[in-house]
Amino acid sequence: MPDLDRTFAALSDGTRRAIVAQLAEGESSLSDLAEPFDMSLTAVSKHVRVLNEAGLVSVSKRGRTRYCRLEAEPMKDASDWLDDYRKFWVDRFGALARYLNEEP
Template identity: 50%
Template sequence: MPTDQLSRTFSALADPTRRAILAHLAAGEATVGQLAEPFDMSFAAVSKHLRVLQSAGLVTRGRDAQYRPARLDARPLAAASGWITDFERFWGESLDSLGTYLTELQQSATVRADPARTEPKDRS
């Protein structure tokens, strides 16, 4: 079982049903019955998904008479987004480098294929 917050967040997000539940809760709080409507599953199954989301800190449960509406708590998503953004910068830089390398390879192949052709002049 994951112990750090980021691991719990990603573990909870790994399931498509839990992601759909979070998307539903992004529009506002909902009861287990309301969350179960779009799925072909029991209230107990939805409750299990909610428990996983609660343990990851993504959902809180309130009390309104006999109902316990669930609410989205997006704070753990912000931490996950920050972690992903760090790698997005890495991949952006890596892909830029790859693009430059591929352009150089194409220019080199063109010159080798037609030695009479010279590299285009920079018109900047």
């Protein structure tokens, strides 16, 4: 479960979620990733490092430029984990609806 903990911790920050959303469109240079944010390149690099450590982003260097790419497998694991609870709540709400719709 430590990988799942890292995934949720990495995605708990809005800036990191925005970076993931950008990378869902395709590979991007670090400087292009930083462009929409009102923060330094160093600050964005720290966010990318957290995503990288969680396995959500891979970083490669070509020349002097670092490129980032989304690695979605950890999010699939998180989604699968959450899906079990979604099924639980759908069943519970369905049972509640049936109970409330019963005639007294």
